Amino acid sequence: xxxxxEVHKAVTGQEANVKVIHAGxxxxxxxxxxxxxxxxxxxxxxxxxxxxTERMEIDSVADFWNLLTALLASTPKA
Numbered sequence: 501x502x503x504x505x506e507v508h509k510a511v512t513g514q515e516a517n518v519k520v521i522h523a524g525x526x527x528x529x530x531x532x533x534x535x536x537x538x539x540x541x542x543x544x545x546x547x548x549x550x551x552x553t554e555r556m557e558i559d560s561v562a563d564f565w566n567l568l569t570a571l572l573a574s575t576p577k578a
Contacts, residue, residue, distance in 0.1 A: 503575065507570050
């Protein structure tokens with residue numbers, strides 16, 4: 501989480517808005533298999549998730565992509 505927060509600040513110039521929401525389902529499933537693993541769930545802005553009116557905010561995709569690629573590029577190799 502610390503690494504994500506640092507990269508988020510460097511890429512966006514803003515502190516991440518961290519909160520617990522239902523969108524982290526996959527983190528919960530993986531976390532049950534690998535106790536102690538640090539994980540974060542993030543992505544573009546979604547409205548009306550899991551409904552017939554679900555929509556993604558297109559303008560948020562570029563921000564997500566920039567953050568994702570910066571995060572991957574700066575992650576130490578195992």
